[in-house]
Amino acid sequence: MDVGNPWLNIAIFLAFVVVTLVIVIRVSRTTTSVSDFYHGGRAFSGRQNGIAIAGDYLSAASFLGIVGAVALYGYDGLLYSIGFLVAWLVALLLVAEPLRNTGKYTMADVLSFRMKQRPVRTAAATSTLAVSFFYLLAQMAGAGGLVALLLGIDGKFGQGLVIAVVGALMIVYVLIGGMKGTTWVQIIKAVLLIIGAGVMTIWVMALNGMNLSEVVGSAISAHPEGARIAEPMLQYGASGTSKLGFVSLAIALVFGAAGLPHVLMRFYTVPTAKEARRSVTWAIGLIGAFYLFTLVLGFGAAYLVGADAIRAAPGGANSAAPALxxxxxxxxxxxxxxAVAFATILAVVAGLTITAAASFAHDIYNGVIKNGEADPAQEVKVARRTAVTIGAISIVGGVLANGQNVAFLVSLAFAIAASANLPSILFSLYWKRFNTRGSVWSIYGGLVSALVLIIFSPVVTGSETAMIPGIDIAFFPLSNPALVSVPLGFFLGWLGSVTSAEHDVAKQAEMEVRSMTGAGAEKAIVH
Structure with a gap:
């Protein structure tokens, strides 16, 4: 596939990097405390934070993966968009406001509020790191596929080098700017992404008389599967197992967003609970509009580029949007x-990295190792060192995951978040009987079951598209574990709680008042 002028592509991307680095460096001058590094001093308005949430959420999976999935599978590809969008209703109605009122820096602040600190913080930090790692895999794979298309790089070494460059830039953003710098990068990226996708959508619609039916009809005429792309189950209807796989995917997408630590951490960057709600409504509006764009872009790519050309292009399905x-x-x-797609990847990986680094430094180093008494400056140093380590690990993982559909890889991160984080979050906020054993069992049970089922699934081994195609140790038939691991996470949370006599009535009452009213939300969560 002809990709135009690689040097122009690189120049535009470098221009974005230079501009955002200048902004990050300017913002870094006001990053002087732990609060500034972790949540930007709660200085962002609901509108700013909502745009940043959209920037965090609209990842390479949303732009590259979903457009590719719609172009190849039509209706079934659109289901990714629906799942990602509906997930925000769960976050808005059940999680955003009480989480903001109860926590301080990380998800573990909420989970450990009325529990024993050390075991719950350790479990929550472990889960945060696992979710962040799988999400980083998706972004790195998206980076490899995108540059493979732009520069015509087919070799694994060249794409691996690109992934390493993305990882290095990600580390620089986090080390210099903290949450303030990362938030401004996400705001810029969200605006550019939505404008870019909107322009392309209007362009495709204009070619078809501003008639969506004409766009779909053109895609049906050009697609090898014909009218089947407008019907359900082209991708998932081959067998009973694949249909179950779709149900599992839907569970992961709908419940996963409310458990994503890098999204949850954004609720702490606003000054009040009202602004937290406002930020989510802004995010829903922007994300909803964007996912409508992906429908048009996917069908537009199906007929203007062609499904066979997309499959054959460097990067596979992830190349559909750039090719269009x-x-x-x-x-x-x-x-x-x-450049916008690359900005998408850089912004999201920076947000993931700072979340994982904050979780390790605040929850493990300060909360567990130092028993909540660590020097703030030393805690930030630990967070920065953790960011470097996470960046190195994600580069290696990204090389291994290169070539996978990024929307699918993100669905695995959603499955882990829905299995390990969401049950404990909901139980902590809404069930008086919940206790330390229930929280630890829920987090570790959901996390381990999801990871084991992923490792022994067709995603990792046993198929041509697996990460390690040369061996076959797969015994779990579904590509997404959520159908089993999410109910298991809720069950273990209940079982652990009812088999333990622990119940801190006073602390539970304090958490209920704080989560519903916001009273005392600015106080440190240490006891």
């Missing part, structure tokens, strides 16, 4: 959209 940009506007539009 090239078909519409040639080299210049491709360069702009490629």
């Amino acid at each position: 940009a090239f078909e519409l506007g040639g080299t210049l539009l491709l360069g702009v959209i490629a």
Whole structure:
């Protein structure tokens, strides 16, 4: 596939990097405390935070993966968008406000509020690191596929080098700017992404008389599967197992967002609970509009680029959006959209990295090792060192995951979040009987079951598209573990609680008042 002028693509991307680095460096001058590094001093408005949440949430999976999935599988690809969007209703109605009122820096602040600190903080930090790692895999795989298309790089070594560069930039953003710098990168990226996708959507619609039915009809005429792309189960209807796999995917997508630690951490960057709610409504509006764009872009790519050309292109399904940009506007539009996609990846991995680093430094180093008495400056140093370590690990994982559909990889992160984090979050906020044993059993049970089922699934081994295709140790038939691991996480949370006599009535009452009213939300969560 002709990708235009690689040097123009690189120049536009470098321009974005330079501009955002300048902003991050300027913002870093006001990052002087632990609060500034972790949540930007709670200085962002609901609108700013909502745009940043959209920037955090609209990852490479949303732009590259979903457009590719719609182009290849039509209706079934659109189900990713629906799952990702509906998930926000769970976050808005059940999690956003009480989480903001109860926590301080991380998800573990909420989970350990009325529990024994050390076991719960350790479990929550472990889960946070696991979710962040799988989400980082998706972003790194997206980076490899995107640059493979832009520069015509087919070799694993060249794509691995690109993934290493993305990882290095991610570390720089976090080390210099903290949460303030990362938030501004996400705001810029969200605006660019939505504008870029909106322009392409209007362009595709204009080619078809602003008639969505014409766009779908053109895609049906050009697609090898014909009218089947407008019907359910093209991707998932081959057998009973694949249909169960779809149910499992839907569970992961709908319940996963409310347990994603890098999204939950964004609720702490606003000054009040009202602004937290406002930020989620802004995020829903922007994310909803964007997912409508992906429907048009996916069907547009299906007929303007062609499903066979997309499959054959470097990066596979992830190349659909950039290839469509090239078909519409040639080299210049491709360069702009490629830079936006790269900005998407950089912003999301920076947000993931700072979340994972904060969780380790605040929950493990300060909360467990130092018993809540660590020097603030030393805690930030630990967070920065952790960011470097996470960056190195994610680079290696990204090389191994290169070539996988990024929307699918993100669904695995959603499954782990829904299995390990969401049960404990909901029980902590809404069930008086919940206690330390229930929390630890829920987190570790959901996490371990999800990881084991992923490792022994067709995602990792036993299929041509697996991460390690050369061996076959898969015994779990579904590609997503949520159908089993999410109910197990809730069950273990209940079982652990009812088999333990622990129940701190006073602390539970304090948490209930704080979560519903916000009273005392600014106080440190240490006891």
